[in-house]
Amino acid sequence: MPHFSLPAKTKLFYVARGLRYALLAALLTACSDDDEPDTIPANPAKITVPQAALHPEGIQYDETSKRFLVSSRTKGQIGAVKDDSTYAVFADEPRLISTIGLNLDAGRQRLLVAISDNGANTARSTPATLRQLAALAIFNTTSGALSSYINLGTLRPGMPHFANDIAVDAQGNAYITDSLSPIIYKVDAQGVASVFLENAQFSGGTGFGLNGIVFHPDGYLLVAKANDGSLFKVPISNPAGFTKVTVTQSLVGADGLLLFDPQTLLLVSGSQTTVFRLTSTNAWVSAAEAGKFATGAVSPTTITRRTPGDAYVLYPYQATSPRFAITKAAF
Template sequence: MNASVPASRRTVLRLATAGAVGGALAATPLPAFAKSARCPLPRTLSVTAPGLYPEGVAWDPRRKAFLVGSSAQGTISVVKADGSVTPLVAPFAQVSVLGIAVDAPRGRIVAAYTDYFFRQLGVVDPSLPPVSGVGVFDLATGAVQHLVDLSAGQPEPRANDVTVDRDGTIYVTDTGVDTVSVVSRDGKVLQVISDDRFVTADTGPNGIVHHPAGYLLMGKYDGGRLFRIDRPRSARPVISEVRLDRAPTSVDGIALRPDGSLVVAANDLSLAGGRAGRDAVVVLRSTDNWRTARTVQDQTWPVEDPTTVAVTPYGDYVISGGLREILTGTPSSTPGQFHLRRR
C-alpha cells in the first residue's frame, strides 16, 4: 500500500484483523540500559506491532510485564520489558478488546469487548445483534472462562472499561448506553447502574476503578467529570459527583495509585463535533474520600492520544495505541507502533 495515501478506517480494521491470524508481532529492540536492576523498564517502550491498536493496558505482577488489548484484532498480548509482544488471548469474536484488568488473586484477566467499531465501519453484518460484554480469561494460559453478554438489547452498546473488587465482583462501564454493569465473579449480571448525570449524546462512562474503601470511582469522558459510586452491589447505589477544582478536557482511562492519588488520561479522540481537546495526563488527589479533589499535576502528554494508565512498581505507564487511525482514518505519526511511556 502506498504509505502516502491514508487507508480507510474499514481497510485498517480488515487488514488488522487478517493480520491477527497466525501473524507474528515484532518489537523494536531496546538499548542495554533498559535492563537496569533498579528499574527493569525503560522510560518509553515503542513497540512495533502492526494492526494491534491497543486501547487498554494492565500490569501483570506475576510476569512482571504489561498486558495490552487490541482494538482491531480482539486479542490480549503480553509486552515484556525487552519490547517483545506475545499473544496470550486468541481472537474469540470479531470485537475490539478495550479496557482490561488483572485479577491476580484469582488468576484472571478481565476485559471489556465490543464490536462497535466494526459495526460503525460496516465490517460486520448490521442485521446481526450487536456484541458487547466482558470476558474473563485465565491469566496463565489465556483460556476463556466466561464471556458475559452485556448488550441487553441496546442498539449501540459499547463496553469500555473494567475493574474488580476484593471479592472478585466485576464492574463494566458502557460509553454508548451510559451505564455501569455489575457482574458476579462467576459471570452473572447482578444489576445495571444508571443515572441521569451519566447520560450524554457524546461518549459517556469510561474509566473505572475500585477504591479499597469499597466504592467505585468512574470517569465520564464527555465533560471530564468524575463520580463516586457507593454500595455498588446494593439495590440502591449512592452516586455523587466528585467536585474537581478544574475538569480535564475529557476523562478516558483512570488508575488509582498506592498513595491514593488518581491518574487520568485525557484526549480528544471522542469529542463530538470536532471539538478541540488536549492530550494530557492529570493527577488528582482527595483529602475527603473523593467528595472533592484537586489537581496536583497536569502534564501535556508528548505522545499523541493517551488512552489509559497502568500502575507498576516502577512507575505509571501511559499507553498511546494509535487508535485515531481506526476512529478517524488519520494515519498515526508512528505507523505500526504503539507506545508505553512512564509518567
Template sequence: MAFEASCCTFTAVLMLVMAIATMAILRSQEARISSKSRLDYIPDKGWLRETVHWDADHSRFLVSHMEGGIGEIPITPKIRPAREHTLVPRNSTPPLAGLSTNGFKVDTPRHRIVAAMADLVKNRYSAVIAYDTRTWEQLFFLKLAGPERASLADDVAVDEQGSIYVTDALGGLIWKVTSDGSSFEVLTAEGAFAVKPKHWLISFVTVNGIVYHPNGFLLVMHTAGDCIFKVSLDGKIVQKVVMEGTFCGDGIALVSPTKLAVSGLWTGAKLVETHDMWSSANITHFYAGPRHRLATSVTVKDGDVFINYMVGQGIPYYLTIGQAAFTPVSS
C-alpha cells in the same frame, strides 16, 4: 507552457515544505516521551491498542487489541523496540467475531484478567470475558447487551469479592457481573450520570474508565462531562466528585487511596488528589504527552504512571508505552 511548469515547481516546493514542517511538528511532539522512560514495541497483530496494565507477578505489560485479543510486552532492556507476543488472538467465530477488546483489569487473586468487549462499529453488542492468566483459557463469556439498543462495554473493575463492574460508555450505566460470570444486573439507575457535556467532539461518550477503591466504592470517569463520580457498590449512591479542571478523560488508575491518574486522550495525563475520601478533589500534577498519539489508558508500575498510546507511527510501525513525567500544577 512556462507558466504551467512554474506552477508545478511551486506546488512541489510547497508540498515539500509542508512535509518537512509536519515531520518537525511530529518530532517535537514525540520528544515529549523521554527516551529513558518509554517502551516502544512492534505489534504482533493489528494496529491499535486500547488499554495497558502492568502485570507485576509476571513482569510484563499486557495490552488489549482494538481488533480483538490480548498481547504481552515483556521487559527486555537489550531488545529495542520490544516485540509483542499475542496471548489471546482475535477470534473470527461468533459471538466474538468483530468485537473489540477494550478496558480490562488484572485480577491477581483469581489468576485471571477480566475484559470488556464490544462492537465498536455498529454498537450492537457488548460483553464481558475472562481468561486464566496461567493458561489463557477462556473462563467465561457473558453477553451484556445486544441489538435492542446502542451500547459500548468500555472498561471494568473488580472488587475484593470478585464481583465485576463494567461501564457502558454509550448507555451511561454500569453493569454488575457475578464473580463467576454467570449473570449480571444494571447497577445504576437511569439518568444517574446525567451531566451536561463539556466536549462536543466526544459528547456521546459517557461513563468510561472505572476503578475499585479499597475502601469499598467505585470511581468512574465521565468523559463528556469532564468529571469523576463516586459510586457505592450497590449503585444506590452516585455522587459527583467536587472539583475543577479539564480532563478529556478516558482510562483511570489508582496510584494510592488518595491519588488517581487520568489519561486524557490528546491532553496527556493528570494526577488528581483528595483529602476527604473522594467527596472532592484537585488536579495536582499534569503531563502534556504527544497529541497525535491519543492517551487512552494509564497503569501503575512500581509507583510510576505509564500511559498507553493508542496510535503508533514509523516504518516499521511501532507502538509506545511511556512513563508520565508529571509537573506540579502551579497554585
C-alpha cells in the same frame, strides 16, 4: 654476567607463538562483546512496540510474568509486551471483535476484558454487533484460556452499547462501564450479570459517556465521564446514592483511571493529551489537581501501575500506525 643469545629459529618460534596468543585473545574478546546482550534498564522510560495497526486501548502490568498485557481495537486479540519491545499474542478468539479495557485480577488468576464493536475491526464487525455489543470475557492468566464470555448488552436489548472499562472489588465482583448507554453493569464472582446502576446523568449524548472506572478500598467506585469530564463516586452498597466529585480542573476527554493510592487518582484525558494527578483529602467528595504530565499527540488512552512508584501510559497513536508505545509517566 655472561650474555646468551637464542638461535634465530627459537626466536621466530616465540614471536610466532606470541602473535597467535594475541590474535586468539582478540578473537575471544570480540566474540564476548558480540554475545553480550544489550542491557535493558529496569522500568525503562519508554517501550516502543513495532506492531502495525494494533491500536491498543487497554493495558495492565502483569508482575508475575514481567509483561504488559494490551488490548486491540482493530484486531481483537490480547497481546503481551516485554521490556525489550517483543510482542506475543496472549489470547485470541472470534468473539473478540474489539478489546477495550482490561483488568488484571492477579489474586484470582483472571484477566477481564471489555468487548465492543465500533467498526474498528473490519474483519470481525457485523451488522448485528456494530454499536450493539457490550461483553465481558475472562481469561486464565497462566494459560490464556477463555473461561467465561458474558454478553451484557442483552440486559438492555434495543439500546446502543460499548463496553469500555472494568473495575473489580475485593469480593471479585466486576463493574463495567457502557459508553453508549448510561449503565454500569455488574458481574459477580459466579458470572451472574446484572445492571448495577442506570441513570440519565451518565449519558454521553451523541458521544461517549461513562469511560474509566476504579474500585476504592473504602467501598465505592470512581467513574469518569468522557464527554464532559465529570467524575462520580458510586457507593457499592448504595449505587443510587452516587454523587459527583467536585473538581475545579476540566477533565473533558477523561478516559482511563488508576487509583495510585487511596488519596491519589491518575486520570488520562485523550483530547487534552494529558495525564492528571488528582488528590482528595475528604474521601473524594472533592479533588484537586496535584500535577500533570503532557503526553503529546499520541492519542493516550489509559494507565497502569508497574511498581509502587511507577505508572505507565499507553500511546496507541493512530489506527494505522506501524507501532505503539508504553511510556513511564513523569509528573
